Amino acid sequence: MTPLKAAIGDAIAAAYAVAGLRVRAAGCRVLMYHAIGGAVAGDTQQLYSLAPDLFARHVGMLKRHAVVSLSEGVARGEGLAVTFDDGYRDNLTVAAPLLVEADVPFTVFVVPTFVESGEPQYLSRSEVVSLSRLPGVTIGAHGYSHARLTACDDGALARELADSRAWLEDLLSTPVTTMSYPHGAVDDRVAAAAAAAGFTIAACSRFGSHRTGGDCYRVPRTDIWSFDGARRLQRKIAGRWDWMAWR
Numbered sequence: 417m418t419p420l421k422a423a424i425g426d427a428i429a430a431a432y433a434v435a436g437l438r439v440r441a442a443g444c445r446v447l448m449y450h451a452i453g454g455a456v457a458g459d460t461q462q463l464y465s466l467a468p469d470l471f472a473r474h475v476g477m478l479k480r481h482a483v484v485s486l487s488e489g490v491a492r493g494e495g496l497a498v499t500f501d502d503g504y505r506d507n508l509t510v511a512a513p514l515l516v517e518a519d520v521p522f523t524v525f526v527v528p529t530f531v532e533s534g535e536p537q538y539l540s541r542s543e544v545v546s547l548s549r550l551p552g553v554t555i556g557a558h559g560y561s562h563a564r565l566t567a568c569d570d571g572a573l574a575r576e577l578a579d580s581r582a583w584l585e586d587l588l589s590t591p592v593t594t595m596s597y598p599h600g601a602v603d604d605r606v607a608a609a610a611a612a613a614g615f616t617i618a619a620c621s622r623f624g625s626h627r628t629g630g631d632c633y634r635v636p637r638t639d640i641w642s643f644d645g646a647r648r649l650q651r652k653i654a655g656r657w658d659w660m661a662w663r
């Protein structure tokens with residue numbers, strides 16, 4: 417995705433709206449953020465780090481919606497939920513103060529090997545604990561090493577899932593039952609393994625919304641990009657970018 421392609425996407429979103437084709441906005445919409453201001457390794461298109469002032473504008477919009485926790489949204493099949501992948505330090509230092517102030521709950525999916533790497537862009541162990549103690553914050557798993565789970569053999573798959581959960585539960589002394597799939601990679605075997613590992617909710621990266629009775633091991637999410645202004649965010653929340661699921 418590039419700013420130019422996104423502009424074309426806006427036109428498609430508008431056409432969908434005009435045609436009345438789009439808006440199946442019903443269900444729980446889950447937004448997927450990554451970093452807020454910090455570096456994202458391998459992000460060659462610079463999609464995944466939002467400028468802090470832009471994120472502050474997003475929070476201003478989110479405040480006007482009924483934002484719920486991921487587990488509540490999935491259980492009810494409605495509402496808007498906010499998630500962050502990979503466990504960037506700026507989730508604690510930049511995003512959390514804005515979200516807590518706005519009373520917006522959110523989930524951060526943390527990768528143990530990223531934490532243990534000591535790389536400055538990622539949360540440290542003590543920072544994961546600090547984040548978990550803030551009001552409205554849920555910590556979820558995101559694999560043990562961020563491996564593409566669909567490419568793991570059965571043994572490695574089971575270890576990635578079980579070890580990610582055990583590492584977080586040991587650190588936080590609380591049950592960890594939600595996760596998101598690294599790279600959004602999921603198939604029937606991976607989804608079954610996530611259930612077997614004790615997770616009750618697993619989010620993927622396919623656009624859409626989760627309706628009552630939907631697959632809790634393929635909860636759709638709406639990808640948020642660094643150049644998404646308030647207007648595009650509003651369109652994404654309204655479901656007008658869900659055609660991306662079929663691209």
Ligand SMILES: [Zn+2]
Binds near residue numbers: 501502598
């Ligand atoms: Zn990730």
